[in-house]
Amino acid sequence: MRPELTEAQLLSVWETGDGQAPPARALLLAAAAAAPGEAVADLTLADLNALLLDLREGSFGAALPCAADCPNCDEPLEVSVTTDELRAPGRRNVPGPRRDPATLLAEGYEVTYRALTGGDLLSVDPASPEARRTLLSRCVVDTTPAADDLPEGVLETVAQRLADLDPGADTVVPLTCPYCRHAWTAALDVADYLWAEVEGYARRLLHEVHTLASVYGWSESEVLAVSPARRRFYLAATAV
Ligand SMILES: [Zn+2]
Incomplete structure (x- = not known):
């Protein structure tokens, strides 16, 4: 089973990592997915990516929408890559021990x-x-x-x-421009990608808390105890 961020974990990771450097954020995210006591700072970059891809898939699904501009003709492209396409061969799903020297x-x-x-x-x-x-x-x-x-x-x-x-330390996406057929590879930083999603989710969630707390007089923890589906209903009801 893939690790999955709960909303409470997501808010806590975002709050702790807000303003920190990308490597610190990557390790915070990995710690949320790792086994208790696992030293995520000692994972190789490929193992770290593997863990973060599992966390991404468990939390937000396997498809990663990406936007890129063709370096040849400048056309903006929207593509979707999957976590499987980003996983290094032979490494699926298993952060292992540090690679042998x-x-x-x-x-x-x-x-x-x-x-x-x-x-x-x-x-x-x-x-x-x-x-x-x-x-x-x-x-x-x-x-x-x-x-x-x-x-x-x-x-x-x-x-x-x-x-x-350490194959998989760098994650790249092969792209082909549908307009000019130019083919190239673009780097996709899994940790940065996931962090941006966590940040977006956290901010949306806090707005929801603000709205529902204002309208219904609930506390933050009361709002967060309401399931996302029910929150959507109450939010829609407040908008009527
Ligand atoms: Zn092009």
Whole structure:
């Protein structure tokens, strides 16, 4: 069964994450979907995405409407992708343990490296000029010979291998323009997408609370205890 955000969880996640940076929001959402006590900050980015896709499907369904402009002819497109299309092969539905580290040889170094985690993203200031280097350095578990400061070229080799170590860390949507047939892939950040939906839902819900509390004199918790279907009825009744 897919994890699902209750309205109470959704409001709480939104309230806590409002104003926070995207990695913090992604981890808040993941924590709402994870097993109790699971360290979501240690999940690789692909596992984090897998968990968030499950949460998205359980909470809002499998279809994700997207809007994009064709980079060739500028026509605005509206497409719908499914959570299955965004899931990395072999990873459906199962956030697993952190991927095993791998080893590569570059510029005379033997480098053991691991996949990036949400916790790594959270710990780095994206505005810092050193952000990329810091992130890549965090992936390096061990080197032979030992080195505190690896050459740029070695870290770039690590960067190129990360996608193979953690397929699904980047989610992309293949698109074809119906007007000019141009084909391209667009990145879709699952956490950002889900956050925008959570934010929209939370704001609509609070407006509903405001309206129903004003009209009927109910408290916030009384309004939230009313099912969404009944709330729609009462809201329609207030509009008559
Ligand atoms: Zn086009």
